Amino acid sequence: MLICPHPTIIIDGVFFQLYKSGIARVWRSLLREWVNTGFAKHLLFLDRAETAPIIPGVKYRLIPPYDYNDTESDRQLLQEICDQEEADLFISTYYTNPLSTTSVLMVHDMIPEVVGTNLDQPIWQEKRHSIHHASAYIAVSKNTAGDLVKFFPEVDPATITVAPNGIDHSFAPGTPEAISSFKHKYGIDKPYFLLSGGRRGYKNTIVFFQAFAQLISKHGFDIVCTGGTTHLETEFRAYTTGTTVHMLHLEDNELPLAYSGAVALVYPSQYEGFGLPIIEAMACGCPVITSPNASIPEVAGQAALYIQSNDINGLTSALCEVQKPEVRESLIQAGLQQAKQFSWTKMAQQVGSALIAATLIPLNLSDRNLIVFPDWNQPEEVFCTELADVIRAIATHPDRNSMTLLIHSNGISTEDTNLVLSSITMNLLLEEELEVDAGLEISLVSNLSSIQWQLLLTRVQGCIALPHEDQAAIDAVNARQLPTLEIHQLLTPSTN
Template sequence: MKILVNAIPLKGLLTGISRYVRQLYTELEKLPGVSVSYFDGLRVTDRMPEQADSMTWAISRKAVWRLPDSVVFAARCIHQLLFEANLRRLCGRGSFDLYHETTFFPAALYSIPQILTIYDLSLLKYASSHPRERIWFYNFFRKRRMPFASRILTISDFIKGEINSSLGISPEFVDTVHLAPAPLFSKRNTGEVNAALRRLALPQEFLLFVGSLEPRKNLPKLIEAMKIARSNIPLVLAGWEGWGDKEWLQTLKGSPLRDRIFITGHVSEEDLAFLYSAAKALVYPSLYEGFGLPVLEAMACGCPVICSKVASLPEVAGDAALFIDPADAEGLAQKIELIVNDQEVRKKYEILGKARANYFSWKKNAENTFEVFMKATQNRK
């Protein structure tokens, strides 16, 4: 099967979507009879593009966000239409059997079967937490483009249900294929971990949050819980600054907690594995997730997990996490104290977490995804 994939996520920052595309296609390329080509809107290559430098990428994002929303929206629309025109020319030559769309919505393409991966519906459910121009762009194209999808892939049964209830798409056209932690996420030895902590100027003991520092991640409630908890353990926030207001940062001014909060910015996957291996626990009080990959990454590294009992997170974590109500700072503070002070509880969730993480694999993901691709091409014949 000759697959053409939208490779634009592979050229940005290594975050959730780009991790998905990179890990999936690393495994798909190993399958017999599979040929993958990567399309960035201008060029096609048979090699996976290199990920962007995090510093350069962050500077370019800030420059874009300084522009008026109407200008960014117009530029996005023009880029999308040019992307689709180039895509149609490519696929009209009979060179590919299937196109995999990895961004917001399907492309205007009918000549070959098209699979769309939907990661979550936050642009509908939490529109106020996203930049306005992104919402305009999504709303303008989504309804116009959804009929071009042959089938839809999604990453949790929770999102599959939302696709049915919110988009009105029958479950028979939607396939769930769960994500997995990348193979490099495993418990690291103490010497390597300590060297990484010194290099990153981080304390020896800490709680860890991983993800973009954006509204859905519920960081104000985490900060509130840290203020309530009696423990003086530091908190490390690992992830790029994201978007939205950062009023919770302002609340730290003049607070004793200020000296216990460490913000790393975006870190490499290798450093992330060191952070998971060092942390007392991952604290993930998110309001809404399509999957919640940091939960499995932490578990694979032997890091106990405290996470919200909402959206996809119970599906991902199973019985291997301490669950909290993301609206309850007091309850979160109690779970923080429990995990910090009780070694037996930490060991219990370390063991449960490792077993849970081992249930998921990218090899299995690729095989199941390929079955969906085959289904789409056979239905088209």
């Protein structure tokens, strides 16, 4: 068993077994960032049949490949691994999950739901199962978060963290010499429009070819397609007579040059969960022509030429407009500024914080969270009396249904703590007829790491003072920063 410092977060690398598309780039980038920040020490990456990217500083565990025909066995396997590794949290690079360990789901898009794909296919059944199983969610755009709630209204928007994708530093304007060398290598001898990724369906690339065919100057341009199939689809060929179409599958270091040398990236997509090519192109000083759909305005901002998805004449005009020096320069400068808003470093920090927050889900935090640090070294009658006073005050508080009492329990076993609390609540129930169990949330806090304490304290509104407290524990977790509340203040509902 590989030891990860608490909290331990398991990542299933299943996506790398199944596909090689943009989601793989997202996870490779996040892992590299987490190695740089030290967050990777909390991670264990499950390598499906030696398909994972090997990144120095990441801990791996080799496991069998995923099989859509035996998903129940896979869930059992993942749960066994979580138990063996004493995992606090699970997240998958795609749609897998264990049986019971707290899980977070990263949602990259809701394309199947939006475009009407057959959702009975195994892959989408597993997506639905993962959505229902997850306790928290990470969406790569506000639009994707909204679509998640739209199609799955049982998902609480408060459980969704929006963490936009980033962009690698390698995406930057290429030098004239490097661009010339790139074009020479691939036999590109004319100015060219760039298409990125798939071309059929919601990608709506047919509109580009129809608009391009209307250009009076079309024979003065080439078309470069990156990604997608290795041949131009039949339905597009009628619009490219007399035009050279380059079907390229580029190395990572060549893609920025493809963007840098293009007249424009043309991206008339009808739906995107994020739209990574748009921001990559902008970072390389490539003007972008796109459509104001789904997440695209979040990514492109005011730095793109927008055309409606099926406006062929509008796109033809935009293909002409982008060639004007003043328009082109304006788009390039606006795009370079827009791209600065997105980084893998920023996304890694947001996702990392969301994962740590998810490890705190078992604490059942509420709108108002208060904490006490009993001195468990005192005689039992002392800490029992003090805790009884606190529980009595909260149990009689009008806002108790929106409060959580956190009890620091390092230094005492969970079993002993539960016995103490059971005894206190039973006495309050019998002696004072308090409805202690009605709307009263009590959670024990023990064995949290410094990174968890740092986040937890931002969610705690106050520390309830006790006559006898564990002063060392208060100092150790930096809880002095919290407002101190006397028990009598809890009797005042307006106290913040």
